Amino acid sequence: MPRRPICLGPGGFFFGARGRCHIFRNVGDQPARVLILSAPSVGLDRMFAALDAAAATGTPEIGALAAITAKHGVTIELPAA
DSSP: OOOOOOOOOTTOOOOOOTTSOOOOOOOSSSOOOOOOOOSSOTTHHHHHHHHHHHHTTSOOOHHHHHHHHHTTTOOOOOOOO
């Protein structure tokens, strides 16, 4: 049974357990910030640094992002077409 989306506002909190699929998106018209905490880090800090570097010159292709995340054990699952 599909789960219903959890909508969070400013200051909201969500726990995304390891090994479970989770997604976030900004549905507003203003920029949003996301703070992700991971304990232990398991290298996710390096993954996010690599993603940031990949986006420094524009919007990278999803394949490039998937290659970066795969190196850190994170799978990007694209929505069904």
